[in-house]
Amino acid sequence: MSNVFNFTFVPWFRSVAPYIHKLRGSTVVVGVAGEAIAAGKLPLIAQDLALIQSMGVQIVLVHGFRPQVNEQLQAKGHAAKYSHGMRITDSVALDCAQEAAGQLRYEIEAAFSQGLPNTPMAGATVRVISGNFITARPVGLIDGVDFIHSGLVRKVDTEGIQRTLDMGAMVLLSPFGFSPTGEAFNLTMEDVATSIAVALQADKLMFLTEVPGIRLEATDPTSEIDTELPLADAKKMLAALPSAAQPTDTAFYLQHCIRACEGGVERSHILPFAVDGALLLEIYTHDGIGTMVVDEKLESVREATMDDVSGIVALIEPFEKDGTLVKRDRTEIERDAGNYTIIEHDGVIFGCAALYPYPEARTGEMAALTVLPDTQSQGDGERLLKRIETRAKAQGLQSIFVLTTRTMHWFLKRGFVQVNPDWLPEARKRKYNWDRKSQVLVKKIG
Numbered sequence: 001m002s003n004v005f006n007f008t009f010v011p012w013f014r015s016v017a018p019y020i021h022k023l024r025g026s027t028v029v030v031g032v033a034g035e036a037i038a039a040g041k042l043p044l045i046a047q048d049l050a051l052i053q054s055m056g057v058q059i060v061l062v063h064g065f066r067p068q069v070n071e072q073l074q075a076k077g078h079a080a081k082y083s084h085g086m087r088i089t090d091s092v093a094l095d096c097a098q099e100a101a102g103q104l105r106y107e108i109e110a111a112f113s114q115g116l117p118n119t120p121m122a123g124a125t126v127r128v129i130s131g132n133f134i135t136a137r138p139v140g141l142i143d144g145v146d147f148i149h150s151g152l153v154r155k156v157d158t159e160g161i162q163r164t165l166d167m168g169a170m171v172l173l174s175p176f177g178f179s180p181t182g183e184a185f186n187l188t189m190e191d192v193a194t195s196i197a198v199a200l201q202a203d204k205l206m207f208l209t210e211v212p213g214i215r216l217e218a219t220d221p222t223s224e225i226d227t228e229l230p231l232a233d234a235k236k237m238l239a240a241l242p243s244a245a246q247p248t249d250t251a252f253y254l255q256h257c258i259r260a261c262e263g264g265v266e267r268s269h270i271l272p273f274a275v276d277g278a279l280l281l282e283i284y285t286h287d288g289i290g291t292m293v294v295d296e297k298l299e300s301v302r303e304a305t306m307d308d309v310s311g312i313v314a315l316i317e318p319f320e321k322d323g324t325l326v327k328r329d330r331t332e333i334e335r336d337a338g339n340y341t342i343i344e345h346d347g348v349i350f351g352c353a354a355l356y357p358y359p360e361a362r363t364g365e366m367a368a369l370t371v372l373p374d375t376q377s378q379g380d381g382e383r384l385l386k387r388i389e390t391r392a393k394a395q396g397l398q399s400i401f402v403l404t405t406r407t408m409h410w411f412l413k414r415g416f417v418q419v420n421p422d423w424l425p426e427a428r429k430r431k432y433n434w435d436r437k438s439q440v441l442v443k444k445i446g
C-alpha cells in the first residue's frame with residue numbers, strides 16, 4: 001500500500017468519524033426514483049445503503065416506478081395519463097403498476113442479497129422485509145378529474161415498521177396502499193416516503209432523484225446548487241413557483257421536503273442519482289451534495305464552552321504537529337475556552353480562533369486561527385476574523401494582532417500590516433519566541 005494512499009486515506013477516514021458517531025441509531029427514509037433504477041444505478045445504491053446500515057443507521061427504502069409503469073403501458077398500447085403532477089390510474093395502469101412493483105421488489109431484494117468476495121457487498125448481511133404497512137385512501141376527483149385507482153397515504157403502521165427496524169432489517173416499500181376493504185391504490189413514492197418519515201419522526205428523508213437539487217436561482221438552470229436551504233426560505237420559494245407537473249420541476253420534490261420538515265423531520269434532502277455515491281457524500285461529508293432543507297441553519301459561529309475543548313484540540317492538533325501553530329496544552333485551552341470562537345456545523349467543530357486581550361495596550365492577539373483543510377477557501381477564515389474583530393471592539397480594543405510564520409499573505413490581504421516585534425505589548429513581548437521568528441501583523445479595528 002503506497003504512502004500516498006496512507007496520507008490521504010487516514011485523514012479522510014478520521015474526518016468521517018464524527019458523522020458516523022452522530023448518525024448511529026438514527027432513522028433514515030430513502031426514496032429512490034424509478035428513473036434511478038431504470039438508469040442501472042441499483043447495484044451501487046444497494047451497496048451504499050448496505051454500508052450505511054452497517055454503521056448503525058436504520059433504513060426505510062421506498063422505491064418509485066414511474067418509468068417502469070410507463071414502459072408496461074406502452075407495451076400494452078395504453079397511454080400514460082397525468083394531472084396535477086399525479087398519475088391517473090385506470091384499471092390497465094393499476095395492473096401495470098402491480099407488475100412493475102413486483103419486478104422491482106424482486107430486483108431490489110436480489111441486489112441486497114449479493115455477497116461475492118472482493119465486492120463491496122462481501123460479508124454484508126442485509127435482511128430486506130416488506131409488508132402492508134400503508135393504509136391508503138382514494139385521491140378522488142380534483143377539478144373534475146377522476147384519478148380512479150390513484151391514492152394517498154391515510155395511515156402508516158409505525159409500530160410495525162419500527163419493530164422490523166429494531167430487528168436489524170431494512171424495510172422496503174413499494175408505492176402501494178390498501179383500503180380497509182382491501183382495495184388497492186397506486187400511490188406516489190414521494191407521498192409514501194414523506195408520510196413514513198413524518199410518522200416515524202425520522203432523522204432524515206432523502207430523495208435520490210433525476211434532479212441535482214434546488215438552485216440558488218430557482219428559474220436559472222445555470223445557477224449553482226443551494227446545498228442548505230432553511231425551511232422559511234424554502235416555503236417562500238415554493239410559494240413563488242408554479243405548481244409541479246413533473247419530477248424535473250423545481251417544486252416537485254421541494255414541496256415534499258417542506259412537508260417533511262414541517263411534520264418534524266429534522267432534515268430532508270434532494271440528491272442526484274447521477275452522482276456516484278450521492279448518499280454517502282450527503283451523509284458523511286461536511287458540504288454534502290444536492291440540497292438539504294432544514295428547519296434552521298446547521299452552521300453557526302459562536303463562542304466556545306468547556307464542552308467544545310475536545311473538538312478544538314482535535315482541530316488544531318495536526319497544525320501544531322506540522323509547525324503551523326504553536327503547541328498549546330489541553331489545560332491551557334480549558335482555562336481559556338471562553339476566549340475561543342468556533343464554527344460548528346451539525347455538531348462538528350471545523351473552525352476556531354482565540355482572542356487574548358491586552359487592555360493596557362488597547363489591543364488583542366488573535367491566536368489559533370484554524371479551519372479544517374476540507375472546508376478551506378469557503379470564507380470560514382474571514383467569518384472567524386470578523387467575529388474576533390467584533391469581540392475586540394466590544395472590549396474597547398483598537399487593534400488586533402497575529403503572530404504567524406506561514407500565512408502572512410492571507411492576513412495582509414485582509415488589512416493587516418507588518419510591524420516589528422518590538423511593537424508588541426510588554427506582556428506579550430516577554431513571551432515572544434525569537435527562535436521561531438514569527439511575523440507580527442496588526443490591524444486597526446476602529
